[in-house]
Each structure stands twice: as C-alpha cells, then as structure tokens.
Amino acid sequence: MNVQQIKQRFGIIGNSSKLDHAIEIAIQVAPTDMSVLISGESGTGKEIFPKIIHQFSPRKHGQNIAVNCGAIPEGTIDSELFGHEKGSFTGAHESRKGYFEVANEGTIFLDEVAELPISTQVRLLRVLEAGEFLKVGSSKVLKTNVRVVAATNVNIENAIQEGKFREDLFYRLNTVPIIVPALRERKEDIHLLFRKFANDFAERYRMPAISLEDDAVYLLTNYRWPGNIRQLKNITEQISVIEKNRKISNEKLKQYLPIYEGSKLPALYKPVDSKTFSSEREILYKVLFDMKKDMNDLKRLVHEIIETDDNNINLENVNTHILKDIYTEGHKINESKMRKPVEIKNESRPETNIVDTEEIIEESLLLVDKEIELIKKALEKHKGKRKNAAMELGISERTLYRKIKEYEIES
Secondary structure, eight states, X not given: OOHHHHHHHHTOOOOOHHHHHXXXXXXXXXXXXXXXXXXXXXXXXXXXXXXXXXXXXXXXXXXXXXXXXXGSOTTTHHHHHHEEOTTSSTTOOSOEEOHHHHTTTSEEXXXXXXXXXXXXXXXXXXXXXXXXXXXXXXXXXXXXXXXXXXXXXXXXXXXXXXXXXXXXXXXXXXXXXXXXXXXXXXXXXXXXXXXXXXXXXXXXXXXXXXXXXXXXXXXXXXXXXXTHHHHXXXXXXXXXXXXXXXXXXXXXXXXXXXXXXXXXXXXXXXXXXXXXXXXXXXXXXXXXXXXXHHHHHHHHHHHHHHHHTOTTOOHHHHHHHHHHHHHXXXXXXXXXOBOOOEEEEOTTOTTOEEEEOOOOBOOXXXXXXXXXXXXXXXXXXXXXXXXXXXXXXXXXXXXXXXXXXXXXXXX
C-alpha cells in the first residue's frame, strides 16, 4: 500500500514531503518487531502513526493499547502498566492485569513517554530487553511479547542531560525514529486543512462553510501555529460558529490568532544587511549601545571644556558636535578601557593643580556577554529549570542547552 492510500485510509490531510517521509518510514518498519520512537510537537498528529504501524504488522489481530503516560499519577503508573496483586497497596482489593499483560502479542503505544518516573523507566527497560516484568507486590516473573511504540513532544536528549530520562532506555526505544513535522513546516498543507475542517464543521452545525480572502490566506499560512493542527482545528471551529459573514477577512482572522512571546504573525521579508536585526533583543542591545556612546561623548566633551577653560562655548555648537560624534566617531570608543586620572591646570592660578581621580569602568556591551548575563539571570530566576528559563528568554530548550554548553555556564 502506497502513501496516498495510507492517507485515505487513516484520514491524513496534507501533501508535505516531510509528512510523506514520516508515513513511508512507518510503512517500512510496520512488518518488523522493532521499537519505534515518534517525536514531534504537541498537536501534530503523532497518534496516527502507531495505528499505521499496528495495522500493517503481523500483530494487527492482537490488542493495540494506547497509554498517555503523562495523564497517570506517579503512584499508580506501575500498577497501570504492569498490574498488581491483591493487597499490594491500600485499595488493591483484588489482583489486576496491567497493559503489558493485556497487550501480549499485540502493540502498546506509550504517549508522552518522557513523563514516566525513573523507577518505571527501569521496569520498561527490562520489558524491552528481556520481555519480562513483575506485578506490583509480586515476585513472580511474567513474560510478555509486546511491540512498543513510544511518542514524546520533548527533547529526550535534554531530558537525559537533566537526569530525567535514562539514556539506555532512549537507545532501546529509538531503534527507528519517526519525526512528525510541525504545522509551520508544512505551510502548503495549512489552507488545505483549514478548508477540510471548515467543511466538517459546516456539515456538523448545518451552516454554510467559511472561506478566507486572499490576504487572510497569507496570514493563515504564515502564522507559527504553536498548537499545530489541534490549534488550527479549534480556531476553525470558533470562526465557523461565531462569524455571521462566511467570508473571513485578514483583520477578522487576526482576532482569533493569539500572540505568544511577541508577534508571531508574518512579517515582510527584507534582505539582511547592517541595519537589519534578527530579534528584538538585538534591537534592545543596539539602543543600549547608542545610549552608552551618548554618555561617553558627553563625558569627553566635559573634559575638553574643563581643559580649555572656554567659558564662551556656544551650546548649540556643542549639541551639533555631540550628534556628529555619535554617528561618525562612535566606533572609536573602547568598551573595555579604564579612564586614566586627568590632571586639570588652571592658567589663572598656576599653583593649583586639580587631579580627577575618578575611575570610570566601562561596562561590557558585547552581545555575547549580554547573552550570557541574560541566560544566567533566567536560570537563577527559575532555579536551574531550563525549560522555564528557555520560555523566559523566548528560545527553544534545545537552543538554551546548546548555548549553556557553548558558553560553559554552570546551571
């Protein structure tokens, strides 16, 4: 069965090459018993791939159980997965089979596998390596023949570095990786999905389907969609129910698109040159740098006035001089230089020498130094929690980890 037939059978919408590649891998690995790790952001549709793998495997007549590991309390997760004996804990009034026992000869899908406690990860590793497990409260070793497919929306490698996920378990699960692309990486599919959802909701609510004007289509396809397909579907449903005018304009669509961490609406593209900044943080650095140059020029001018003892300086000329220096001589200022004491002589009183012993230490305004400072402050604020620090800084957790390693920052 080819990719197009798989899409029709499982109701997959999209023509993205990245999506097709993920489906092809699922088809190829399905006949084997290899463990599969599906990674991708929340809302991208990862749950479809375990169904594809199970349906085209020799286990298709067995059980296919999906378990959301993040939705089960830590105190009961072992019982849910491996079962328990009667009286093994408070409330265990009778013996119970776990998912691994029930799904014998079938497939078990562990969604959000990175949320498993470390102790449960040890049990899972034993199942993957030897096909053995123990019920909670039992010493009898049980056997199971289960094909494990796992999924996660977090960076497992970062979780390993933070001690939240076992490295050996990662390698056992990641025998075959499948990466599901985010919706923003499938721009050609966004409007197609919107039309599909709009028609579905029109049929459900018995009303005309909504459509988009051209400028609204551009906005739709260039929005970042942090919630991916799930968010697109929800917004389509909102518009379908609320809007009386079934032709949606650009301005009307904007009202339904939440803005996260600043604007994520599309911006006009301009070639990058010396006056173009890739982020708001760089713009802020530029403003601070210009302010620092202003202060340095003012200090230099005051010293020049004192040295020349010129009481007739025209203030208008001074302002012109400052502005000219700011834009033409700013590059001559050394940020790391410490100002030396300045000896000031008064010609009318030769015997008096005034020595200015103030030391002015310039603060470093290099982007790298500021970036290190911001990362340290964010980590300190969130007590070393990199995920929260990354959200505070407006960058991905993977980028934050790379910068911490690059700058050798202790966290």
